[in-house]
Structure formats: structure tokens, C-alpha cells
Amino acid sequence: xxxxxxxxxxPERDPECPFCLGNERMLxxxxxEMPSPENGLWQTRVVPDxxxxxxxxxxxxxxxxxIYLVTSNHGRQEVIIESRFHNRDLPMMTHEEAxxxxxxxxxxxxxxxxxxxxxxxxxxxxxxxxxxxATILHPHSQVVATGIVPxxxxxREHIAENYYQQNRRCVLCDIIGFEESDRARLVYENxxxxxxxxxxxxxxxxxxxxxxxHTPDFGLIATQEKEHLAIALQEVLGxxxxxxxxxxxxYIIHSYSRQNSIVPYLHWYLQIQPRLTRRSGFEIxxxxxxxxxxxxxxxxxxxxxx
Numbered sequence: 416x417x418x419x420x421x422x423x424x425x426p427e428r429d430p431e432c433p434f435c436l437g438n439e440r441m442l443x444x445x446x447x448e449m450p451s452p453e454n455g456l457w458q459t460r461v462v463p464d465x466x467x468x469x470x471x472x473x474x475x476x477x478x479x480x481x482i483y484l485v486t487s488n489h490g491r492q493e494v495i496i497e498s499r500f501h502n503r504d505l506p507m508m509t510h511e512e513a514x515x516x517x518x519x520x521x522x523x524x525x526x527x528x529x530x531x532x533x534x535x536x537x538x539x540x541x542x543x544x545x546x547x548x549a550t551i552l553h554p555h556s557q558v559v560a561t562g563i564v565p566x567x568x569x570x571r572e573h574i575a576e577n578y579y580q581q582n583r584r585c586v587l588c589d590i591i592g593f594e595e596s597d598r599a600r601l602v603y604e605n606x607x608x609x610x611x612x613x614x615x616x617x618x619x620x621x622x623x624x625x626x627x628x629h630t631p632d633f634g635l636i637a638t639q640e641k642e643h644l645a646i647a648l649q650e651v652l653g654x655x656x657x658x659x660x661x662x663x664x665x666y667i668i669h670s671y672s673r674q675n676s677i678v679p680y681l682h683w684y685l686q687i688q689p690r691l692t693r694r695s696g697f698e699i700x701x702x703x704x705x706x707x708x709x710x711x712x713x714x715x716x717x718x719x720x721x
Contacts, residue, residue, distance in 0.1 A: 425502035425552060434460075434553035436499040446493060447523065449515050456499060458512065459519040461558075464492035469561065489533060489562035495519055497554040504543070504554045506653040513645035520556070521641065524670065525634035527560040534560045536568055536672045539633075544663025546690040564672040572675055579680030587682035590614075591625050600714040603650045607643035610651050612710040612717070618692060619708035620659060620717065622651050624685040631681035633670035648685070654717045655689060663690040 433441035436456070447461035469490035477486035497516045498508065505513055520539050527537050541556040542549040578586040594601055594611045602622055603610040610624045624647050626640060636644065655662055666687040675681055698705055 427500050427502055429501045432501055432551065432553050434496045434551060434555060435501050449519055458515045460496040461519065461523060462494050462496065464494050464557065467492040491527060491560045493523060493558040495523065495556040495558065497556060501553050506649055506656045510645060513649050514642050517641045517645045520668065521634055521636050523558050528634065528673065533562050535564050535674065536561045537670065539668040541666050544690065546663035547665045564674065568672055572672065572681060575680045585629055585680055585682050587625060587684060588629055591627060599711045602714050602717045603647060605643050605647060607640045608647040610647050612714040614710060616706055616710045617704040618688050618706055620655065620689045620691065620713045622687045624648060624651060626683065629682055631671040631678060631683060632676060633668050633683040651687060654719060658716050659689065664688060
């Protein structure tokens, strides 16, 4: 991957940023740190979300308000600070720094499931840019662990289950196999991951980074897979950065819910959706996505072909 320089308008350290080194007084607390092998300082850091939408209380029985049932949702929210440096976003990191980010993702995913039996779903995501909802420029991701299985997660798992019942195969394994043989939508691959624009991409330049080894649990990612995921993530984000001039985006790690931790039909993956368009009235009213961009052409652009 070509070398990229941090944005010139951003300093290496911002005295007003709570995520920068030396501004620990602005943080509610520190839950986890991964030390840097170079100097003993922290390389990644995990802190509680200062403005959570979930409650840590476990007694969240619902109450009726007329025909409506109202309840607070139990869960935990964390922020993963990906670097000490205010201006070192993922495409600008060294591979070792990016691998530390992936290591932290996996550690928090496993920790939240293993230490709190009331957690049913863990979602790791990254918002980059104002259109994606990021309010702090310092590179960071978020973890939301909920005491319920969100409807979208449940529906995605149900679709995968139906495919398995009909074909006795994992749907994502079949998708990966087809994309690797067809190669029209392939963006980047290494021995552990295939990255491609999905056949029915919801938005222009959407990319899935998919592990070739079948497993439903992101927390069980192997040591070499962490290294290869970091490389794939930097490659894909770097190409979006180069070709689309650092677009706003959201990426999500889709892993299993607790109730489906060992089923044969789920397969975790990372989904990147650039925020290049806005939903129309038809899309909102119908629930159908309109994507005027051809996935094959998007993949060709991201392969950086002439």
C-alpha cells in the first residue's frame, strides 16, 4: 500500500480533544489499554461512551403507556481510541498500528460476551466523517453490546439459516467462492480475506471484507487473520481514500448473536458503506435501496485499474 500523509489541517495532538495523549482528565475512565511495543505508551485505548443510549441496569422491565410498551434497553457502550495521534487515521497507520486496532476489536468483542451473560449481541462499528455521524475527528470506533438481539441482526441470521436449510451450505461461503471465481467485483484479497463490492450493493462503492475461513464468531479470529484483516482494511480504506478523496463512511463487523454462537450457517464479515448519497422518499417509503452505480465498475475503480 502506498504511503499516505495525515491531513495537513489536523495537528498530531489537539489540546481540546479528549482522546489525545495527555488529556486523560477529559475521560470518564479507562477500561483497557494496549501498550505500544516501542515506548511503553498506550497504542489503543478503550473508554466508556460518555453519552450512552443504553443503561447498565439489568432490571429493565417494560411499562405500558396506553397501547405502547416502554422499556429501557440494558447494555454497554464503549469507544475504542485507535491511536494516540489525532491525525493518524487507519489508512495512514503502520500495519503494526492497524493490527493493534484489530486486536483491540477482538479483545473487546470476546470480553463483553464472556463477562456479561445478559449481553446477547455485540456490534463493532466505525463512523468516519460528518455524514457518517462522527462528532470527534480523532480516529476511533465504537462497541455497542445489547441485552437484546436487534431485529436487523435477527433477520440477517434468519436469511442465512433458510439458505442453509435449502442448500446445506453457508450462504457467505458460497458468495465468497463465486466472487473469487468471477472476479468482476473483487477489490483485494490475501490468503485469509476476500474483499469485493457485493453483487447487489446497497450504496455506491460498498465493500465487504470476508474471511475465507468459515466461523460465525469474530472473537475467534486467529493471529494471522488479525494481521491479514488489518492489511485488507488498510488496502480497501486506502483505495477509497485515493479514488473518492477520503469519503465519509461507516463500517460494521457483523458477527453472531449469543443464541447462534455455534450454528453452521453464520459467517462473520466486515461491511463498509461510503456515505456518498442520501436516501430518497421512495427508498424510505418502500424500504428498497436505489444504487445507480454498477458494482463491477466500482470494483474496477477500487482495483485502481486504468
